[in-house]
Amino acid sequence: MGNREKIIRGAIELMNARGSAVGTSALAEHLGISPGNLYYHFRNREAIVAEILTRCADDLHAILDVSDQSEISPERFASCYVGGVRVLFEYRFLFSSALELVSSDASLTAAYRKFSETSVGQLKLALSLARAVAASERALTDDDARRFCQNMWLIWTGWPRYAQVNLGRDMDQTDQMECLRHLTLLIEPYVTPAFFQAVSEQAVQQFAQPPKTLA
Amino acid sequence: MGNREKIIRGAIELMNARGSAVGTSALAEHLGISPGNLYYHFRNREAIVAEILTRCADDLHAILDVSDQSEISPERFASCYVGGVRVLFEYRFLFSSALELVSSDASLTAAYRKFSETSVGQLKLALSLARAVAASERALTDDDARRFCQNMWLIWTGWPRYAQVNLGRDMDQTDQMECLRHLTLLIEPYVTPAFFQAVSEQAVQQFAQPPKTLA
DNA sequence: GTCTATACGCCGATAGAC
DNA sequence: GTCTATCGGCGTATAGAC
Numbered sequence: 380m381g382n383r384e385k386i387i388r389g390a391i392e393l394m395n396a397r398g399s400a401v402g403t404s405a406l407a408e409h410l411g412i413s414p415g416n417l418y419y420h421f422r423n424r425e426a427i428v429a430e431i432l433t434r435c436a437d438d439l440h441a442i443l444d445v446s447d448q449s450e451i452s453p454e455r456f457a458s459c460y461v462g463g464v465r466v467l468f469e470y471r472f473l474f475s476s477a478l479e480l481v482s483s484d485a486s487l488t489a490a491y492r493k494f495s496e497t498s499v500g501q502l503k504l505a506l507s508l509a510r511a512v513a514a515s516e517r518a519l520t521d522d523d524a525r526r527f528c529q530n531m532w533l534i535w536t537g538w539p540r541y542a543q544v545n546l547g548r549d550m551d552q553t554d555q556m557e558c559l560r561h562l563t564l565l566i567e568p569y570v571t572p573a574f575f576q577a578v579s580e581q582a583v584q585q586f587a588q589p590p591k592t593l594a
Numbered sequence: 595m596g597n598r599e600k601i602i603r604g605a606i607e608l609m610n611a612r613g614s615a616v617g618t619s620a621l622a623e624h625l626g627i628s629p630g631n632l633y634y635h636f637r638n639r640e641a642i643v644a645e646i647l648t649r650c651a652d653d654l655h656a657i658l659d660v661s662d663q664s665e666i667s668p669e670r671f672a673s674c675y676v677g678g679v680r681v682l683f684e685y686r687f688l689f690s691s692a693l694e695l696v697s698s699d700a701s702l703t704a705a706y707r708k709f710s711e712t713s714v715g716q717l718k719l720a721l722s723l724a725r726a727v728a729a730s731e732r733a734l735t736d737d738d739a740r741r742f743c744q745n746m747w748l749i750w751t752g753w754p755r756y757a758q759v760n761l762g763r764d765m766d767q768t769d770q771m772e773c774l775r776h777l778t779l780l781i782e783p784y785v786t787p788a789f790f791q792a793v794s795e796q797a798v799q800q801f802a803q804p805p806k807t808l809a
Numbered sequence: 810g811t812c813t814a815t816a817c818g819c820c821g822a823t824a825g826a827c
Numbered sequence: 828g829t830c831t832a833t834c835g836g837c838g839t840a841t842a843g844a845c
Contacts, residue, residue, distance in 0.1 A: 382810080398693045400615075402838050413812050418840065420810090478613045478690040481759050492760050517783065526776050530749050533756055537748040544696050545707050561741050561748075568732065568783030597828080617820055628830055633822065635828090 383420045385410055387434075390427050391470065396549055399428070399476035425484045432480075432487065435470040436494040439463060443501040451508040453574055457581035459505055463535060464558050465590055468550055471539035495532065502528040509570060517569055527569075534561055556586060598635045600625055602649075605642050606685065611764055614643070614691035640699045647695075647702065650685040651709040654678060658716035666723040668789055672796035674720055678750060679773050680805055683765055686754035710747065717743040724785065732784055742784075749776055771801060 389410045393401045403424055407414040421427050442462035445451055467474065473491075481488045503524055510519075519527060538558040539550055546554070559582055567575050604625045608616045618639055622629040636642050657677035660666055682689065688706075696703045718739055725734075734742060753773040754765055761769070774797055782790050 398697050400694060400697075403840085404838065414839085415813075415841080416811055424839070472693075475693040476691075477759055478687075478755055479615060479694060482613050482615075488759070488762070492762070495756070495760050523779055526772075526779050529756070530745075530776055530780060533749050533752040534745050537752040540693055541710070541744070541748055544692055544703070545710050547703070547707065557741075561745055564738055564741050565745060565780075618822085619820065629821085630823080630831075631829055639821070 382410075382412060382416065385412075386417060386420055386427065387430060391431055391472070394472035394476070395470075399472055399479050425487060428480060429484075429487055429490065431470065432473060432490055432494065435466065435473055436490075436497070438466045438469075439494075439498060440501065442466060443498060443505065445501070445505045445508060448508055451505055453577035454581050456505065456509050457578045457585055459502075460559055460562055460578075461582055461585045464555050464562070464586075467535055468539055468555055468558075471543075471550065474536035475540040475543070477536075499525070499528050499532050502531055506566075506569075509566075509574070519569065527565075531562060531565055534558075534565065556583075559586060597625075597627060597631065600627075601632060601635055601642065602645060606646055606687070609687035609691070610685075614687055614694050640702060643695060644699075644702055644705065646685065647688060647705055647709065650681065650688055651705075651712070653681045653684075654709075654713060655716065657681060658713060658720065660716070660720045660723060663723055666720055668792035669796050671720065671724050672793045672800055674717075675774055675777055675793075675797055676800045679770050679777075679801075682750055683754055683770055683773075686758075686765065689751035690755035690758070692751075714740070714743050714747050717746055721781075721784075724781075724789070734784065742780075746777060746780055749773075749780065771798075774801060 386406070390401070390406055393406055393409055403417050404414050407417055417427075421430075443459050445455060445459070448455065473480065477491065481491050506524060506528060535558070538561060539554075542550060542554045542557070563575070563579055563582060566578075570578070601621070605616070605621055608621055608624055618632050619629050622632055632642075636645075658674050660670060660674070663670065688695065692706065696706050721739060721743060750773070753776060754769075757765060757769045757772070778790070778794055778797060781793075785793070
């Protein structure tokens with residue numbers, strides 16, 4: 380693995396642990412390279428964050444993409460949750476320190492905004508396909524469906540920070556499972572009991588499986 | 595109004611707008627006083643944030659305190675939401691930059707954690723009193739009631755940041771109303787239609803009234 | 810590609826005059 | 828109580844040797 384890749388991974392690791400304020404010198408020291416070396420691989424500090432944001436967005440959008448489905452299965456629905464929780468935890472500092480990141484750079488702001496909008500849109504699509512399955516008696520207006528998905532996004536992205544601050548330690552598997560439970564609790568009233576049951580079981584099952592690692 | 599009070603209010607204003615990274619020099623310049631003057635009134639920068647956190651916690655806890663009720667009315671329930679949204683917006687930087695604030699100081703961490711825990715506990719109490727009113731068929735286990743209140747807290751405290759980042763402007767009245775709608779959407783499945791209707795109407799009505807200002 | 814050395818600016822905080 | 832002046836430290840970024 381080249382230094383460029385090491386820098387990206389080290390930045391994610393350090394910023395997840397200490398917040399986005401981690402500086403270039405601290406990062407270099409953590410990696411055992413010189414501060415100057417960072418600037419050979421990246422134009423500046425923001426370029427590192429920008430690349431991490433892009434990776435996160437790509438990973439999540441791949442997982443939440445259900446545009447090829449006409450009706451979503453409990454398995455697929457659960458995989459959105461499980462995969463999404465994994466990704467959002469992996470890059471959690473992006474959401475815990477969103478305001479700081481965004482206020483430092485205009486192009487980051489645009490990228491971040493697009494990321495949120497696309498994700499919420501994907502959730503909305505998945506929800507509409509799932510509601511067809513669910514045949515729930517509790518219908519949502521279009522505005523309320525949007526609010527519902529925004530709520531889901533807020534919990535999804537907010538839980539890591541909440542857990543980190545309030546539990547006083549960094550995240551582990553248990554906290555990810557708890558995040559899953561918070562999310563499934565949210566959808567429970569809007570799907571049929573059978574669908575909810577199937578999603579819950581699938582979520583636990585898929586979560587127990589090791590995440591697919593990149594080659 | 596003395597300079598001490600000006601500093602507190604100016605800090606809230608600036609940090610809400612620009613994030614918690616606002617420095618002492620920027621703050622002093624904004625207020626038209628000298629940087630040194632800050633340190634006459636406060637031991638250091640953290641002392642300013644700590645006092646703001648205390649004020650926020652006191653304000654919110656007063657609003658969410660329903661421990662004197664045996665059964666909560668829709669009016670009282672709505673007043674928790676409306677008052678809470680107002681308070682959390684007033685001090686929104688505390689939640690948008692929570693990780694940064696907390697990681698800088700150990701005593702702040704403890705205060706912040708206690709604040710969250712107490713608030714979620716208050717929500718849980720209010721919910722249990724409201725469910726008695728609601729006689730809803732959708733019962734929550736104790737664990738799920740806790741998760742539900744944590745979800746509410748996450749939306750409550752996360753919405754300002756979400757709106758600020760994604761709408762690209764600072765908050766206004768409309769955004770507060772939207773936050774209210776997100777919160778009421780959350781409780782809708784767990785209360786009777788009549789109770790929900792009453793809470794919604796009360797929320798709109800109370801929100802339209804000018805907030806009570808301090809003398 | 811990686812290093813050392815360093816310039817530059819900003820911020821938190823203090824000293825001491827008024 | 829408020830000011831000016833200033834110190835020391837840290838963080839970003841660059842220059843240039845290897």
